Each structure stands twice: as structure tokens, then as C-alpha cells.
Amino acid sequence: MNWTWNSAPHPISDIRDWSNNQRLEIRPDFQRKEVWSPAARILLMDTILRKIPIPKIFFQAIVRNKDTYRVVIDGQQRIKAILSFVDDDFHLAKPYSGEYSGRKFSELPQNIQDEFLSYKIDTNEIVNAPDDVVRDIYSRVNKYTVALNKQELRRADLPGEFLSLSEKLAICPLFEAAKIFTITNSKRMGDVEFVSELLAQLLSGPQEKRETLDDFYLKYQEWDKAAKQSIEARFQAVLDDLLLIFDGTNESVSMLRFKQKADFYSLFAAIDDLRATGGTLEGKLLEDLRADLRLLDEYIEPESKANLLSRYAIQCVSQGNSIASRTSRRNFLKHFLQGTYLSKPPSIEGVATFHSILEDLAHEDMCPTTPINCPLCDLAEGDPDYSETNVFLTWPKNKLTFQMENATFIHWAHRAQAADDYFVWDEPYKLPKTGGHRGLLEDESEP
Numbered sequence: 451m452n453w454t455w456n457s458a459p460h461p462i463s464d465i466r467d468w469s470n471n472q473r474l475e476i477r478p479d480f481q482r483k484e485v486w487s488p489a490a491r492i493l494l495m496d497t498i499l500r501k502i503p504i505p506k507i508f509f510q511a512i513v514r515n516k517d518t519y520r521v522v523i524d525g526q527q528r529i530k531a532i533l534s535f536v537d538d539d540f541h542l543a544k545p546y547s548g549e550y551s552g553r554k555f556s557e558l559p560q561n562i563q564d565e566f567l568s569y570k571i572d573t574n575e576i577v578n579a580p581d582d583v584v585r586d587i588y589s590r591v592n593k594y595t596v597a598l599n600k601q602e603l604r605r606a607d608l609p610g611e612f613l614s615l616s617e618k619l620a621i622c623p624l625f626e627a628a629k630i631f632t633i634t635n636s637k638r639m640g641d642v643e644f645v646s647e648l649l650a651q652l653l654s655g656p657q658e659k660r661e662t663l664d665d666f667y668l669k670y671q672e673w674d675k676a677a678k679q680s681i682e683a684r685f686q687a688v689l690d691d692l693l694l695i696f697d698g699t700n701e702s703v704s705m706l707r708f709k710q711k712a713d714f715y716s717l718f719a720a721i722d723d724l725r726a727t728g729g730t731l732e733g734k735l736l737e738d739l740r741a742d743l744r745l746l747d748e749y750i751e752p753e754s755k756a757n758l759l760s761r762y763a764i765q766c767v768s769q770g771n772s773i774a775s776r777t778s779r780r781n782f783l784k785h786f787l788q789g790t791y792l793s794k795p796p797s798i799e800g801v802a803t804f805h806s807i808l809e810d811l812a813h814e815d816m817c818p819t820t821p822i823n824c825p826l827c828d829l830a831e832g833d834p835d836y837s838e839t840n841v842f843l844t845w846p847k848n849k850l851t852f853q854m855e856n857a858t859f860i861h862w863a864h865r866a867q868a869a870d871d872y873f874v875w876d877e878p879y880k881l882p883k884t885g886g887h888r889g890l891l892e893d894e895s896e897p
Contacts, residue, residue, distance in 0.1 A: 453579035456511070459570035462498075462532055466567070468520055469533055475521040476530055487664060489607040491531040492546045498569050499548070499562070504528060510584045511575045520575070523588050528571075536567075544668050545608055600663075601643035608664065610671030611678060616646040619682070624689050628703040630714060644711060651719050652684055656776035688721045691731055695740065706747040712766040716779035720787055723780065729791030738853035739790045745854070746786065749811065756810040758782070758803060758882060789852030795845055796852060798879045804854040805843045806881045809836035826864040833861075838881050844872045 468474040497504060507525030511518050522529060534540060538554040550558055555566070576587065598606070605613060620641040625631060631641040643663070650657050650666045657663075670678075696703040707713050746759065752767070754760040762782055765775040785800035795801065812822075812834075822833045822841060835841070841859040845852045848871075860868050868874055 453583065454577050456575040456577060457573070458575075459572050461568050461570050462536070463567040465529060465571070466533065466536055473517065473519045474529075475519070476526050476533075486527045486531060487603065487607060488540065488543070489545050489664065489668065490527075490603060491534070491540065492542060492544075493607050494528060494531050495535050495542060496546050496548065498532070498566060499550070501565075501569065504571060506572045506574055508587065509573055509575045510579060511577045513578060521584070523576075523584060545610070545671060599638055601639040601646075604646075604664065604667055605639060605642075608667035608671065610667065611673035612646070612649070612667050612670035613642075615673075615678060615682060616642045616649060619649070619685055620645045622689060624693055624703075628709045628714075630709050630711065644715075647715065648718055649681060649685065651715070651776075652681055652722060656719060656773050656780065658773045659771040684722060684725075687725060688718055691721050691725070692717070694731055695736060695743070706743065707750060708743070708747070710766070712770045712779070715776060716783050719776070719780040720783040721791075723784060724788055724791040727792070729788065731791065734790050734793070735851060736790065738851055738855040739787070741855040742786045742853045749807075756807045758806055758810075786854065793850055794852065795873050798875065801843050801875070802838070802879045802881050804857060805836070805838065805879075808843070808854065808857075808859075809881070812836055822859045824859060824861045824864065826867055827861055838878045842875055842878065844868070844874065846872055 465474065469476075494504070505525070505528075507528065508523035510521040510523055512521070513519075535555050538556050541552055541554045541557075542548070542550050543552065550562070555563065558566070576584065579587075620636075625641065631644070635641060646663055646666065647657065650663060653666065653670075692703065696706075696708075703709050703714075708717050749756055750759045750763045752760055752763045754763060762779060765779055769775050782803070785796050785803050788794075788800070789796055796804070822836060824833070824841070833840070836859070839862065841861055842865070843857050844860055845857055849856065858872070860872060860874075862878060865874050
């Protein structure tokens with residue numbers, strides 16, 4: 451065994467010179483292909499400018515023709531960030547908030563540049579070790595290190611008002627009662643990340659997965675107090691409505707599919723949208739709404755006999771966190787909420803959605819909640835024809851809520867006769883058509 455260890459601090463200027471002289475290999479093949487966020491790089495520069503020590507860096511030192519070449523064993527992201535800053539590849543922006551904000555390295559005062567280059571980093575160097583030893587060292591250094599996930603990195607890199615509100619709202623009795631987060635998920639800040647996604651949705655509508663969260667953390671590091679309180683109030687109002695909807699049933703949200711994050715996100719977004727347009731649950735009877743949600747819970751699955759419910763289930767799994775999927779699911783659930791929130795019949799699209807689901811379930815002998823029993827035609831009892839040209843779905847005008855549960859089918863032939871007591875439509879609406887794959891609408895590709 452002819453290799454040895456050296457431990458010594460090296461100034462940043464040394465590392466810069468090694469790189470400039472092409473005697474530094476930043477990423478050997480055994481290193482992870484990680485990429486730090488801009489915020490992480492900036493915070494490291496802030497740490498150095500504040501003269502705070504950073505963790506040791508491990509090198510493999512190889513002597514060739516009396517010159518020493520170095521391979522980074524551990525610490526590649528720190529070195530790459532430092533060298534990029536020294537080369538003016540980025541400037542000091544948020545989350546940095548010191549006196550040099552907006553400046554690149556070359557734009558710093560000369561004495562600050564000198565102090566930066568003189569900053570010493572502790573290093574461990576193994577000299578002339580074979581590759582198998584180096585790989586073993588890399589494995590040992592990283593074996594018991596749990597890599598931080600994106601949310602843990604945000605907590606470290608992007609502190610501020612958005613983070614503090616996300617952490618505050620994540621400690622919510624509803625989330626615990628609904629069992630939305632596992633203990634492991636909460637320990638790794640999955641609960642805070644999910645709440646951050648809900649807050650982002652309140653601020654700017656459905657977002658593309660978690661890719662834009664960093665932008666919200668940066669934008670709202672400093673947050674106007676009144677604006678922050680307004681968003682917090684909106685968030686809490688939706689949670690209060692969810693408690694009202696589910697606490698009155700034998701099934702809590704923890705026993706329904708809406709505890710799943712994709713469903714919860716969509717339901718949360720739908721409720722907020724309806725509240726924003728004046729919708730409320732105050733003084734409303736909720737039994738029919740709860741019945742609809744129980745039906746959705748029972749029949750939403752990829753192989754559902756109801757095509758639209760199959761489509762919804764597929765969207766929860768395939769690209770479930772895309773903007774398109776999240777928006778589609780939110781709009782779908784709004785059909786089932788607005789009849790109670792707004793105390794008026796759904797849009798024609800919503801009526802057609804209900805009709806389609808009831809027709810599909812009826813044809814599969816699955817006991818739809820609204821069988822055809824036209825109140826104006828005794829002969830129609832048990833009529834199996836649910837087509838939109840034969841019947842339309844409607845509600846008595848004296849109803850206070852308008853759900854699939856309390857809807858009525860009436861024959862188009864009796865439209866004029868029904869107009870005094872029921873809502874009627876100008877002409878037959880068109881039911882959603884399905885393509886070759888169950889659950890996919892015509893002209894839409896699989897989500």
C-alpha cells in the first residue's frame with residue numbers, strides 16, 4: 451500500500467489555478483450528475499463572503515512528471531459553483547441580500563475579490579491511490595449521507611415568508627386526520643412541499659409539477675403582510691369547507707380517494723375557484739353533494755365502466771402533476787361542487803358530464819342514483835334509452851342544490867310541459883364522446 455493522505459487548507463486561488471492549468475478534474479465517472487440550483491450556488495458564495503467555513507473537499511492527487519493533478523472525490527458542486535462565480539458566470543441575486551447584490555465577481559471591490567480568493571477550504575488529499583481505492587473512498591464518504599430532496603434543499607437555500615407560511619399551514623389537523631402524509635413523508639418535508647404547491651395554485655393557478663416552486667420561494671421570500679394574510683385566509687377557508695363537507699358523513703376524507711394528493715389538489719383548487727366566484731356552503735344542505743363524492747370515490751378507477759371516471763383516474767396517475775391534468779381534474783370536480791356552492795344548475799357541460807356518467811353506469815346494471823323515471827310520463831318508467839336525443843337531465847326549479855344525486859331525467863317530448871316546474875334546455879346537448887381507449891375524450895391524447 452504505497453498511497454498516503456495529506457490534509458491541508460487550500461485558498462480558492464489555488465483551486466482556480468489548478469483549473470486554469472488543466473490540472474483539475476471536476477467530475478470523474480463515479481460522481482453523481484447533480485446540478486445545484488442557482489439559489490444554492492449563490493448561498494455558497496454568500497457563505498464564503500461571510501467567511502463561514504464550508505465542509506471539507508476530498509481530492510485524489512496524482513503526480514505526473516513532477517506536476518500534481520487533482521481529481522475531485524467529493525465536493526464537485528461546491529468547486530464548480532466557486533469557479534463559475536470567479537469566471538463571472540453568474541451574479542449575486544436572491545436569496546443573497548447583502549451590499550453586493552447584483553454584482554458579478556469582477557464587479558466586487560478589489561479587496562473583497564482578494565479576500566474571496568484567499569478564503570481557505572479544508573481538503574483531504576489521497577496521493578497516488580489506485581482507482582479502486584478512490585471509488586471505495588467515495589462510497590465511504592457518501593454511504594451514510596442521505597441526499598437532501600428538493601424540499602429540504604429549498605428549506606436550506608430559500609428561507610423566507612413563503613417557506614414560513616408553508617411550514618405553518620402544513621401543521622393542520624385536517625391533513626393529519628385525512629392521513630394525506632405518511633410519517634416518513636412528513637419527516638422529509640413532503641407535507642411542506644405539498645402545501646407549497648397548494649399555495650402556488652392559489653397565487654397563480656395550477657402549476658407544472660414542482661418545477662416552478664423555486665420561483666415562488668424566491669418571489670415571496672419577502673411578502674407584503676396583508677397579501678400574505680389574504681392568501682392564508684383563502685387557504686384556511688378551503689380547509690374549513692372540506693371539514694364541513696366530510697365531517698358530516700360516516701366516511702371521513704381519510705377513507706375516500708380524496709386523501710390522495712392528486713385528488714386533494716384538484717378538490718382544493720375547485721373549491722377555491724368556486725369561492726372566488728361567490729360560491730359558499732353557508733346554509734346549504736350537503737347530503738346530495740356528499741352522495742356525489744361517495745359515488746366518485748366508488749367508481750373512479752382506470753377500468754371504470756363510466757368513461758369520464760376512467761379518464762379522471764388515468765389523469766391522476768399518468769402525468770398527474772402536469773398543468774393540463776391538474777386543470778382538467780379541477781374543472782371536472784367543479785361540476786360536482788357548483789350545484790351546491792352556487793345554488794344553480796351546472797353548465798351544459800356539467801349536465802352532459804352527469805348524463806354521461808349515469809348512462810354508463812346504468813348500462814352496466816350498476817344502479818345509477820337517477821334512473822329514468824320521467825315524472826311527466828307514466829309509460830316511461832324503466833325506459834332503457836338514456837341517449838341525449840331521448841331524455842335530458844334536469845332539476846326542479848324549487849331545488850336549493852343541484853347535484854347528480856338529485857337530478858331527474860325527462861323525455862325531450864315533454865320539454866314544453868316541463869318548463870313551468872323544471873329547468874329545460876334550448877336543444878339536446880351533446881354527450882362527451884370517447885375514443886378508442888376507455889376514458890379518453892375524442893381529440894384528446896392519453897394524459
